[in-house]
Amino acid sequence: DGGITQSPKYLFRKEGQNVTLSCEQNLNHDAMYWYRQDPGQGLRLIYYSQIVNDFQKGDIAEGYSVSREKKESFPLTVTSAQKNPTAFYLCASSTPAGNTEAFFGQGTRLTVV
């Protein structure tokens, strides 16, 4: 079955550590997105990518980094520079033309301890 997979579901990190969240899709989508969701908030765009080896900053990119070495994969690294990293992270993918909806993974809940 085609879909988008995020791992892990839950992640705990000590302050000062970098951590990488995985996002893999087998939908053959070119576009992929990372969002952050805080309690009671909507989704805020961190980074997005329309094609392999290219990505753009979203509205809250500071303290995050991404790579897009393969079409299927768009990992997000939360660096120690991110001041308030505890949140729910969602990855999505879509066709770049936007003629279908964006599909979401099940999310990763990151907690800094």
Added chain:
Amino acid sequence: EDKVVQSPLSLVVHEGDTVTLNCSYEVTNFRSLLWYKQEKKAPTFLFMLTSSGIEKKSGRLSSILDKKELFSILNITATQTGDSAVYLCAALYGGATNKLIFGTGTLLAVQP
């Protein structure tokens, strides 16, 4: 600044009521507007609207887009407790690189 604004932020109704959720957008090179329902984790897709004035329906839910007024509404008739969720609106827009941004969502609580 590109933005998507939803209202109200939260809403409490009783089963059987009809609700209307609002979404306005200001983006460059608009392509489409999407509605999602989020209950626990991943948002689930409801509607994608590209053309003005064409209502999309799915059971008790319907939605319409007004590209002149940069506005969309999501209607839910005969609400049920299972409709309780956060409803998210998103705009897909952009030129060479498409961007998908979301509003803050409307939290709907349906009481029995």
